[in-house]
Amino acid sequence: MELQLALAALTAVAMVIVSLLTVTLRDLVYSSIMLATLGLLTAAMVALLGYYIVAAFIIIVYVGAAVMFIIISVSMLGGGGFETRNTARGLLAALATLVALAAALGALGLPHTSLPVSVDPRAVGDSLTGGFLAALLVLLVALAATVIEGVAVARRG
Amino acid sequence: MSLQEVVLGASLAVIAVGVYGLTSSSNLIRQLLSVEVIFNGVLLLLILIASTNPNMLTLLMVVLVAVVSGEVIVVIALVISMYRATRELTSEALREEGV
Numbered sequence: 001m002e003l004q005l006a007l008a009a010l011t012a013v014a015m016v017i018v019s020l021l022t023v024t025l026r027d028l029v030y031s032s033i034m035l036a037t038l039g040l041l042t043a044a045m046v047a048l049l050g051y052y053i054v055a056a057f058i059i060i061v062y063v064g065a066a067v068m069f070i071i072i073s074v075s076m077l078g079g080g081g082f083e084t085r086n087t088a089r090g091l092l093a094a095l096a097t098l099v100a101l102a103a104a105l106g107a108l109g110l111p112h113t114s115l116p117v118s119v120d121p122r123a124v125g126d127s128l129t130g131g132f133l134a135a136l137l138v139l140l141v142a143l144a145a146t147v148i149e150g151v152a153v154a155r156r157g
Numbered sequence: 158m159s160l161q162e163v164v165l166g167a168s169l170a171v172i173a174v175g176v177y178g179l180t181s182s183s184n185l186i187r188q189l190l191s192v193e194v195i196f197n198g199v200l201l202l203l204i205l206i207a208s209t210n211p212n213m214l215t216l217l218m219v220v221l222v223a224v225v226s227g228e229v230i231v232v233i234a235l236v237i238s239m240y241r242a243t244r245e246l247t248s249e250a251l252r253e254e255g256v
Contacts, residue, residue: 004160005158005159005160005163008160008163008164009158009163011167012163012164012166012167012170015167015170015171015197016167016170016171016174019170019171019174019175019194019197019198020174022174022178022190022191022194023174023175023177023178023181023182023187023190023191023194024178028184028186028187028190031187031190032190035190035193035194038171038193038194038197039197042197042200042201045164045167045201046200046201046204046218048160049160049164049204049208050211051204051211051214051215051218053215053219054215054218054219054222057218057219057222057223058200058222061222061223061226062222062225062226065226066225066226066229066230067193067229069229069230069233070186070189070190070193070229070233073233073236073237074186076237077186077236077237077240077246083182083183083184083187083247084182084183084247085181085182085183086180086181086183087181089180089181090176090177090178090179090180090181090182091177091181092180093176093177093179093180093181094173094174094176094177094180095173097172097173097176098169098172098173101169101172102169105165110161110165110205110206111206111207111208111209113161113208113209115160115161115164115208116160117208117211118211119211119212119215120212123212124212124215124216127212127213127216128216128219132216135216135220138220138223138224139219139220139223139224141227142223142224142226142227143223143226143227145227145230145231146226146227146230149227149230149231149233149234150230152234153233153234153237
């Protein structure tokens with residue numbers, strides 16, 4: 001448990017640093033690579049919490065397809081060009097978000113669950129193909145849209 | 158310090174950083190990257206809030222990740238189309254073009 005907590009703390013620190021690099025690095029190609037790293041760190045944290053299926057799905061679909069698509073597209077566009085920054089507005093918005101989230105979580109409270117959890121893959125599969133077939137259809141349509149858009153962009157380019 | 162507190166701190170910090178990037182930059186790709194940073198933070202926060210039923214939460218998150226992946230590809234396709242039309246990638250150019 002101590003090792004797990006230490007790993008989670010290390011991952012959390014790395015996540016904050018990598019997310020800062022994603023939004024502050026000047027070159028958008030490097031920012032996109034940092035986003036891929038953030039996705040991998042999120043998958044690591046999710047796996048530490050016991051959601052192995054979700055962690056695998058994040059790595060395969062989110063990092064492996066979506067974020068790689070961003071990296072390749074940004075590389076093709078040549079970095080993204082001109083950018084103006086308003087740091088004061090950004091800091092104010094971030095502070096307001098933090099205060100709002102802290103107030104909401106303070107008012108509602110977090111449920112007392114023991115982490116990490118244990119997920120039953122068979123029960124998840126049965127739910128997905130049984131009572132939640134509509135969710136499976138949404139999932140398939142979203143992934144099909146991903147493939148079709150990728151092919152369309154590549155053909156036009 | 159518990160695992161729950163570590164994850165809560167990380168998710169709130171990541172969401173705040175994402176909001177900072179989204180509101181401070183005028184570049185459309187930077188704004189898309191910031192939205193994705195916020196998504197990563199929200200995913201962790203969702204685990205903390207809804208972990209009472211892990212099997213259902215797994216289902217929800219798998220669908221969420223698939224929908225967000227689709228959204229990323231659609232937005233990138235729009236950005237590429239806009240870049241071809243205007244040779245610029247700022248939100249001001251988007252507003253001027255009336256796209």
